Amino acid sequence: QVVESGGGSVQAGGSLRLSCAASGFGDSSVSMAWFRQAPGQERERVICTTGDGISRYADSVKGRFTISPDNGKNTLNLQLTSLKPEDSGMYYCAAGPSGARVCSPRAGWYNYWGQGTQVTVSS
Helix, strand or coil, rough: EEEEEECCCECCCCEEEEEEECCCCCCEEEEEEEEEEEECCCCCEEEEEEECEEEECCCCCCCCCEECCCCCCCCCCCCECCCCCCHEEEEEEEEEEECCCCCCCCCHHHCCCCCCCEEEECC
């Protein structure tokens, strides 16, 4: 199960926090990711992390989106800063195969998905 929270509406330059927790994996660590999707566009990976703590960010968010210091096992909490209107969309959290040592930019690689949370940035 993947449960998300956070998101909301802010003006450009503002900040938001997204939280995600994956459960049901026992003692295993799983790769996790945040994707976003704007209307009429494909789902885009924003960030992914492995169970070993290796992270990959999309170039468009580097330096603005960071993993929260309170992040833990099978969670992916994200701080979104310096938000731009083009960051708007539905944000989805995903969890990958249990025990994977990598994370993927492809949505199809992930087995479990949350319901999504909306982020709206106005200019």
